[in-house]
Amino acid sequence: xxxxxxxxxxxxxxxxxxxxxxxxxxxxxxxxxxxxxxxxxxxxxxxxxxxxxxxxxxxxxxxxxxxxxxxxxxxxxxxxxxxxxxxxxxxxxxxxxxxxxxxxxxxxxxxxxxxxxxxxxxxxxxxxxxxxxxxxxxxxxxxxxxxxxxxxxxxxxxxxxxxxxxxxxxxxxxxxxxxxxxxxxxxxxxxxxxxxxxxxxxxxxxxxxxxxxxxxxxxxxxxxxxxxxxxxxxxxxxxxxxxxxxx
Ligand code: 13P
Numbered sequence: 001x002x003x004x005x006x007x008x009x010x011x012x013x014x015x016x017x018x019x020x021x022x023x024x025x026x027x028x029x030x031x032x033x034x035x036x037x038x039x040x041x042x043x044x045x046x047x048x049x050x051x052x053x054x055x056x057x058x059x060x061x062x063x064x065x066x067x068x069x070x071x072x073x074x075x076x077x078x079x080x081x082x083x084x085x086x087x088x089x090x091x092x093x094x095x096x097x098x099x100x101x102x103x104x105x106x107x108x109x110x111x112x113x114x115x116x117x118x119x120x121x122x123x124x125x126x127x128x129x130x131x132x133x134x135x136x137x138x139x140x141x142x143x144x145x146x147x148x149x150x151x152x153x154x155x156x157x158x159x160x161x162x163x164x165x166x167x168x169x170x171x172x173x174x175x176x177x178x179x180x181x182x183x184x185x186x187x188x189x190x191x192x193x194x195x196x197x198x199x200x201x202x203x204x205x206x207x208x209x210x211x212x213x214x215x216x217x218x219x220x221x222x223x224x225x226x227x228x229x230x231x232x233x234x235x236x237x238x239x240x241x242x243x244x245x246x247x
Contacts, residue, residue, distance in 0.1 A: 004035040004219060004246035005161065005203045005226035007061060007123065008233025009091060012042060019045055023052045025236035030057045035226065035246035038089050039233070040123075043077055050086050061089035064097060065120070067110040079118035090115045091123045091228070093145065095167045105148035112149045116156045123161045123205070123228065124149050126188070130168035138166075139187055146188060150195045158198035161205060162188055163228040169208025171230060178217045178224075181206045185223035212241035219246050 014022070019041065030037070040061035041049045050060055066076035082090060092115060093108030103111075108124065115122040126145040128138040142164065150157050164184050166176050176184075185204050192199035206218050207228030218224055226246060232238040 002201055002203065002225065005038065005205060006035055006239075006243050006246050007038040007040060007089065007205065007226065007228050008239055009040045009063060009094070009207070009228055009230050010042060010233060011063070011096070011230060013234055014042070014045065016045065016048055019048060020052060022234065022236055023049065023058070026058065026239065027053070027056055029240050029243075033057055033243055035243060037243055040089065040091055046082070046085050046087060054086075059088045060086055061091065061123070062087050062120075063091050063094070065090040065092060065111050065115050065122070067107050067114060069114065079114040079120055082115075083118040083120055087120055089121045089123055089161070091125060091163075093125045093149075095125060095127055095165060095170060099167075105145055108145070109148040109152035112160060113152050116153060116159055121159060121161055122149075123163050125163045125165050125207070125228070127165040127167050127170075127208070133166065133168065138184065142184060142188060143191055146191055150191070155196070157192065158196045158202055161203045162192070163205040163207050164188060165207035165228060167208075171209070173209050175209040175211075175214050175218070176206070178221050181218060182221040182223055185221065189223050210242060212238040215242040216245040 038059040038061045040063045062082050065079045092111040097103045112122040126142045128141040132141050203225040205226045205228045206224050210227045210229050211232045
C-alpha cells in the first residue's frame with residue numbers, strides 16, 4: 001500500500017524565525033513518521049526551508065506555479081525555477097487562488113502541465129462552494145475541475161496528487177464528515193480510473209479544517225490518502241498529531 005501524504009499549506013503566514021522553530025519542532029519527531037510529509041512554504045522562504053530540511057524526511061512544496069514557462073510575467077514563478085530550488089511538489093488551483101486571482105480550470109490545467117513538465121508533482125485542488133453543495137452540484141463541480149487537468153495532461157495524470165478541499169470547510173472549522181469526504185474521494189478515484197490504469201497510486205488528499213482531533217477518522221477512509229492542512233500545519237503539536245494519525 002502507498003504511504004499516506006500529509007502536506008502543510010502554510011499559506012501567507014510565518015517569518016524566518018517562526019519557520020525555523022516550526023521545522024525544528026517537527027524534525028525532532030521525524031524518526032517515528034510512517035507517512036510522507038511535505039511543507040508548502042511561501043515562495044520567498046522556499047530557499048530557507050530547503051536549507052533546514054535538506055537530508056530530512058520533509059519534502060519541499062510550493063503554493064503555486066506560473067502557467068507560463070518564462071518571460072515577461074512580473075511577479076510570477078516558473079516551474080523550472082522551483083525545480084532549480086529543489087521543490088518537489090506545488091499546489092495548483094487552490095480555491096483561494098481560484099477565488100481571489102480568478103484562476104479558471106484552464107489556467108489550473110496549464111499550471112499542472114508546467115509543473116509536470118519540470119518534474120514537479122502538482123497538488124491539484126478541487127472543491128465545491130457552499131452554494132454549489134446546497135444546489136446539489138458537488139459531483140459536477142469537482143469532476144469538471146479535475147477533467148480539465150486530466151484532459152490537458154493525458155498519460156501523465158497518474159503523476160499528480162489531487163486534493164479535495166470543500167471551500168466551505170477551509171479555515172472555517174467546519175469539516176466534511178469522513179463519509180461526505182469519502183463519497184467525493186470515491187467519485188474522483190473513479191474519474192481517475194477512467195483516465196489511467198494507475199489511478200490506485202494517485203494520492204487523493206482531504207483538506208478543509210483537518211485538525212488533530214478529526215484527522216484519524218478522515219484518514220481511515222479507503223480513498224483518503226492524506227491531508228492538505230492549513231491552520232493546523234502552523235502548530236507543531238497539531239501537525240505532528242495529524243502525521244501520527246497517518247499510517
Ligand atoms: P485549513 O486547514 O486552515 O482549513 O485550510 C485548508 C487548506 O486550504 C489547505 O490547503
